[in-house]
Amino acid sequence: MAFAVEARDVEKRFGGVRALAGVSLAVEKGEFFALLGPNGAGKTTLISALGGLVLPDAGSLAVMGHDVQRDFRAARSAVGIVPQEIVFDPFFTVRETLEIQSGYFGLRDNGKWIDELLDRLALASKARANMRSLSGGMKRRVMVAQALVHRPPVIVLDEPTAGVDVELRQTLWSFVRGLNAAGHTIVLTTHYLEEAQQLCTRIAMMKEGRIVALDSTANLLASFSERVLRVKLARGSLPPELEAGAVAAPGGWWRVPVEDVAHVESVLARLRAVGAEVASLEVAEPELEQVFVKIMRREDAA
């Protein structure tokens, strides 16, 4: 069975910069996959290579088993890419834009699906508005609709929520979740790591054109992130054995690492033993952000 997306040893140089230094990666059909990394890690270059906008120097890419160079028609029909930058054609209305985009994929009678897209992306009232007159968030939604006119099995979103308000972000994610539930494979890049943590089942982290981590979200969190007990004392102080591992946080909080919930119990017992009184406490779940920072630091050190 072919993968939804497969990259094999993809290399790309722009002048002296190695944008992709041998990237291999496979995304299964139906996955919700995140591609994370700092700016300049090569995420957008990889996505562009997948869409044929960038021609790799070496290696190969395939979408649903179709090579993006040799079998470009099948490959490009199978993928819908939402580019990172907001771009639009000022000559046309929203509806014209979507009708034209459908035509590029050889779809002549796509009205029903266009109506549905407009409806689900809350654009129906703007269907006859010129693209120029839309706000940035609306233009972004039109771009999402443009990437979906041909109902591609693979959908790639390159930082779709950068600079987007909360409401739109939520509309967008519930829409994309629905598409994923309906069987579409989703590949996503974002700088909002909590979004990736909530949405994605598997994560690849890139740095300087390489994949530096690739695992399920759960495994990454388990192996790189720890639970933390956040505790604030009304009276007394931390016993020395706890203080050694703890980190002071603003507002009188302490962050005490814990392994699991049972461990919390023993921490509290020790606090009681030294007569400290707890004013407030919470158990912080593992965060992808910590994982990300640790992996990037590890790479810096290496």
Next chain:
Amino acid sequence: MTGFPTLLYKEVLRFWKVSFQTVAAPVLTTLLYLVVFAHALEGHVQAFPGVSYVQFLVPGLAMMAMLQNAFANSSSSLIQSKITGNIVFILLPPIAAGEIFGAYLIASMVRGLVVGIGVFAATLWMIPLPVPNPFWVIAFAVVGCGMLGTMGIIAGIWSEKFDQLAAFQNFLVMPLTFLAGVFYSMHSLPPFWQAVSRLNPFFYAIDGFRYGFFGQSDVSPWVSLAIATGAFAVLSWSTLLLLRRGYKLRH
């Protein structure tokens, strides 16, 4: 052929939506040239026997407008799409290089031909022309617009900024059209400049086009058609090669 019909439709719609600027304006400019040059030169220049200077001028000016607008259409569409970034919407779908070429080319030719028709529609009632050979008129109109539409695609692909495109237009297209015998018969030139004119492919497009109207020309229309078609073919082949390689479009 998946995206070709739509891309062609979009390219035609693009200029048609602003036809005041893309069709009416060049027709008006051409009429101004006609009025000014006819007034200044009538009686001073006799290009062909039995043909008044104003009559002589009309097909040449019409062809000049057609050539310039065919060039402007593809080149401005491409540079705008590249600079605004919406070229990705054409590059991401499964549209082959040949389809992109065909759509931009034919849309440019349509614009050139519409401008040409506009010029004749505006002048024929004042300046009647005989047109003994409509075949040549149509053949040279098509080949001339094709040649410049193709050049426009090359210029649009190559240019990264508007001023680079403007340089292409001002230092190549404008001189070649102005020096292609729009305002004079080549035979009125000194031998050296006659020889130089013969290197200019635009000259053949205009000379052959004029033959269709008057049955007279500086060069045999067959020779002109062969050279203009040859130039069109070479330009088309080069453009297709650039598009296939993704030159300056796919990095």
